[in-house]
Amino acid sequence: MLQEMILAESQCRERVGRLEKAIEDSLRDWHLAPIVERLQALRGVRLICAVTFMVEIGDVRRFANPRQLMAYLGLVPSERTTGESVRRGSITRTGNARGRRVLAESAWTYRFPARVGTRKYLETRHLPEAVRDIAWKAQARLTKRYRTLVANGKKTTVAITAIARELAAFMWAIARLPVAVDPA
Template sequence: MADYREAFVGIDVAKLRNAIAIADSGREGEVRFFGEVDASDESMRRVIQRIATKFNRVYFCYEAGPTGYGLYRLIRSLGHECMVVAPSLIPRKPGDRVKTNRRDALALARLLRAGELTAVWVPDEGHEAMRDLVRARAAAVETLRVHRQHVSAFMLKHGRIYPRRKGWSMRYLRWLQEQPFDHPAHQIALQEMVEAVRVSKERVERLEDVIEEFVPTWSLAPIVRALQTLRGVELIVAVTFATEVGDVQRFESPRQLMGYLGLVPGERSTGETVRRGGITKAGNGRVRHMLVESAWTYRHPPRVGAKKLYRLEQAPPKVREIAWKAQTRLTARYRMLSGRGKRTTVVCTAIARELVGFMWAVAREAQAI
């Protein structure tokens, strides 16, 4: 086997051209720049096949980014190993201030050979489509929030204060329509902003209807149904968790999932000194935001409503048991932390962290069925 040769290929991907570097196996193996090639599928296919003919086994890697997973699927279809690398976890020298495509490709090839790269989880095409749909809905919600803020800021600037607490109800919209302005331009500006809110709200509702339509045929539909047995976890929260986290089996413990979502406290300790701060906020912010929002529901005593009872009746016995255990524990913990004088934001973050553990257990139970 003396002539058995392996190669490690680092690809710095871009919109138009990809930079490629090759590292020979072994500690003293040569690391050389292959060149820049067109980023199209046909061009990359020819280059991959050309490199593969020179070695017995080839490993590829590139950074996760806006170009997506098309290159990963192309390389895998050609029968080679490929890693999509987490950019934030790539080791970098603090004093290295020069960045070029060539240097990035060489660094990727060298680090891939050394085993210093961390891979991201790559979804299949169906999962990626659902995730894009959920993220489109999240973007629509953010647009709706911005348009509502425009209306609120406009009314505040003109000294118009809504006399009731709850805004954006039908009563609030009628109140907006009844507001007179001296200059007709102000009236037109308000009408345009209110119309933008209406259009944004309809867009959110359309996307939510489409998500509800596609979930039953999705491969993770059993997990989505099981997650909805938990208090504070409805369809959008469950689908967002499933699309962003993906395969829960890759997390060996709930603590790993908590760390992945950035819900564990940061720590900076040395010697006998232990310093812990706020949560790391690493990982996926979309799921973390929704879980903190869901945690607010645990301020109420444990009980099962009519809608949640229907979900529980459809769930397996073990899932029902986990859901009730989560409700009794988290409501009691909310009361305990609040009784100690903790701020509500801190309390909800702590509840969200424990809620992740119960969601991990429910998802694994649903996958095992």
Template sequence: MKRQGEAFVGIDTAKARNAVAVAEGERNGEVRYLGEFDNTPDAVAKLVRRLAERYGVVHYCYEAGPTGYGLYRQIRALGQDCGVVAPSLIPRRPGDRVKTNRRDATSLARLLRAGELTTVWVPDETHEAVRDLVRTRAMAIEDYRRKRQHVSSFLLRHGRSYEGSPTWKGLHLRWLDRQAFAHPAQRLAFQELLNAVRATVERIGRLEAALLEVVPAWTMAPVVAAFQAMRGVGFLTATTLVAEAGDIRRFDHPRQLMAFLGLVPSERSTGETKRQGALTKTGNIRARRALIEAAWTYRHSAGIGDKHQSRQRHLPERIRDIAWKAQVRLCARYRRLVARGKRVTVVVAAIAREIAAFLWAIARHIDPGAQGASEA
């Protein structure tokens, strides 16, 4: 059978079955719904072979979601082009209130042919594994906060509060162990809450130890090491940023990275009027949160402590210079913005946005997969 020209395939993925539609290459070409197929490797391979026999060039796409990147990797392994689409950036008609698998697949195929879809960066399997470990640690940290709140709420209901600081460290932990309750049920309940907190701390420790073991063998390890030249960016913060944002050299300009992290102001302008609002907060929330936490350290004067020096010891001079330039600028900028009456949270967001730009500059001098950083 003679193969036709170009085809664009939209796939609406689900746990059990995939809805598939194909748009033929011409602008007014036919858009056909092919039906639903089992979401299994054999069924996908059969569909890809069938379309490859009919069309000369086939492009596939599907929305990023809970089904992950397995479908992407299989289609690419079969020698076909495939993209994973950012769901939040898919054009949608305001008046379209009907959503079905068929309509979604057809819409993806049509928009892919029109070039209206934005694809996301897809990590390799090792990168995805490190990201899973980072996210599991983040969930454990959140669980730890909730469990601590349960303990504090229990004590508050019984009229007990700790006046000292800091909490959840030596003196406070000993104070918690000394708490006694008249009723056996209350003693048991309180001890179970404390045990849950301690178990979560141990879980976090295991996950952090696993990261310390896995990251040095990762191809992105040089980037993780270089990012630690920046103030406020330790091993865990750097690992989180790299795992979530990936190779940020793919951004042609730091403003693109800032937008990816949701650290740029929203805007609603018309005519001669220009109005900017709060941060967009789109993109990767975990990477954005890590940068915000790092930004708080710039409220202090510029300087390099012992731990910071040890992180920089084996880094090229060019990267250390960028980090020092960033620290001098951002510490001064923090003080200047606060003196102008800006809210501290707004100032920290502005500092986090500039940290992203300096990290982008550092990444331009790093070759992922190499054992060291480039001086170029």
């Protein structure tokens, strides 16, 4: 029984590897591939997250500011306004569920102290300095924000949702940076 489970698990890992390889191969011809590569400079954003985000969002230039992107993803608080009183509730969840899900999954990595590991450094050293600066600014801000929210008594899931909302803004900023075209 245990041997069957171990075999099933290894077969699943192999399948995931094949699927990721197929996604990497399909990126070669995609016009958004440079943006996908740049998004991976952010902590917690790997190939699947970056590709899913760009597939669900498409051209980020259609959002004039990060708030529009956050609203599209359903990461803005609901609001009930009556005269002078304004009550804010939980997130609206009316937007793109897949995009919201990958951002929330990535946001969990911001629970840990800000640092650039060897692996992330090696993966991002060829990227433009502006991208690396935004990624570091995101990491420093979001790790601090997470700790502040939790220290103030917020539930971890609420804090993660807030981090996901801000992560969307950093992804918007990276995706809007100009991409140099190789004369080939």
